[in-house]
Amino acid sequence: MEKSIEMQNDVVVMLARHVIATVANGSNLVFSPTSINVLLCLIAAGSNCIAKEGILPFLMLPSSDHLNAVLAKTVSVTHSNGSKRSNVRFSAAYGVWIDKSVSFKPSYEDLLDNSYNATCTQADFAFKPGEVIDDVNTWAKYQTNGVIEQILSPDSTEAIRESKLILANAMYFKGAWSNNFDAWLTKDYYFHLLDGSSVKVPYMTNDEDQYLEEYSGFQVLRLPYLEDQRQFSMYIYLPNDKDGLPALLEKIGSKPGFLDYHIPRHRVPVRAFRIPKFKFSFEFDAAYVLKNMGLTSPFNTTGGSTLTEMVDSPSMAEDLYISRIIHKASIEVDEEGTEAAAVSASMILTSCSAYESRKPDFVADHPFLFTVREDKSGLILFMGQVLDPSRH
Template identity: 50%
Template sequence: MVKAVEVTNVVNSWAEKETNGLIKEVLPSGSVGSSTRLIFTNALYFKGAWNEKFEASKTKDHDFYLLNGTSVQVPFMTSKKKQLVSAFDSFKVLGIPYKQGEDKRRFTMYFFLPDAKDGLPALMEKVSSESGFLDHHLPYQEVEVGDFQIPKFKISFGFEASKVLKGLGLVLPFSGGGLTEMVDSPVGHNLYVSSIFHKSFIEVNEEGTEAAAASAAVIQQRALMSMDKINFVADHPFLFVIREDMTSVVLFIGHVLNPLAG
């Protein structure tokens, strides 16, 4: 039992270090036992400064409307500068680029905002059911904006992912013999994944974004072009994506239901 606690602490310390202190406990207490033989872990840390920072002095509190019909007061960032925005049928997409580093990679945070205040579930259904939806609905042109407001938010989330993955059809690792390609040992025939724990953290403010994630395993639609200013007021639940645009790799994806529920 002492050894199990020790191993848990080692893994959690590693995750905390690799995520710059954002995720302190990826393995919960009691997740490692006497039958544990292997622990696979991975971590991702991202910190990006906006290419054009928001002025903190212009951040003001406004209503953010929740799915249950109520609202909360939330600090909103704003800007009068041109923005990467495209309007589609029933939703808009905003892209805010990050400053480029020393290499060629280009990172952008995309906000998928449904027109209807309760439109996030329908939008999520499109994202999950239409192949290539995200890539086919990105803004590529800066436009003049009218009313432009983005909430500051901070999210921390963790869950046990085994049931979700099994529901998606990934069953082999959870049965005996499913890890023989990963473990070159006779013991591999008796090994199986018992649990997968995932935790993530993301914070968005005037400066940019800080995000981390850690895991441990015991139809193309044409944009509606307009010469008028486009309003983009994210005052109700929306989807966000952090994407590397050269490779189209998505680093983080999630949704904001309540910016205050961090």
């Protein structure tokens, strides 16, 4: 099981590299690979053997049993209630909207109810697409505590009319640092951009020892959040060179298990310590990225549908395909902690080095990668890059 989670994190890196290469366009980026993977699991569960044979290798899983084990671990983490205190919260919700002209197969409906605790709603896609859009957006806003107010745009009415199903997954995380950053210590310093220019942004700091490890060409910082029965942490991967982010991403992607093998285990004294505050959102069509990565079977519009195990209408099932997987994520990092959220919605249409005696510095004053990870399971909940903290 641990190996399967590790391989899932390799998929995360592969997905991040493709998102950065194809749709990030040199901007700040945040997305939830777990949210996208859960949707792929939902799609795989409603697919025939042909589609599963495409999705399982993509997720680096040898069988449906491994898929179910990874899914069970993911759901156990996301559905755990944590402690009653409000300073650590992570939740996931699943929503399904189905056109009133079709119905689910009992086996698929049972999966949605019992494994995902999904909210299922019948709606009039053909004649009331505006109501469908409003309902999905209201659901997303509620599930992300207002962080994401809209996942379907008002001009998507025509796409809704042509759809039969909408599968959605929303994730929300809010965690307080185990060691706070005092706001009165926050000061403005320069952040160096990839184009050679710089901007002044507020940096946080504290005087605590840090979970920090230095490697050849880069550093890794672990910032733990307050712990309940789960342990969440933010990891920052900072290249030594100010323009070293592309090379670091290449290195991370070239070595299997990289993220799991580069985890700071011990606190060490740090000399200069500064991290920029940042807040931004990012939205993209994950279907476009997945197709570019070679996963084509769920999106096939010709040669017969592979999504035959979802709906209880053989003639309709033969014409189903995924048109889009809309993914939107948002993150805010400040002195108190982190608030992050993500929503994925798919529309289905017819048709290692040791420390020296010196104290190291950790000054994140140039582009870096970050993840938010649940350390006990190894699940990576959010991943992204900060290229310019002044952009919101």
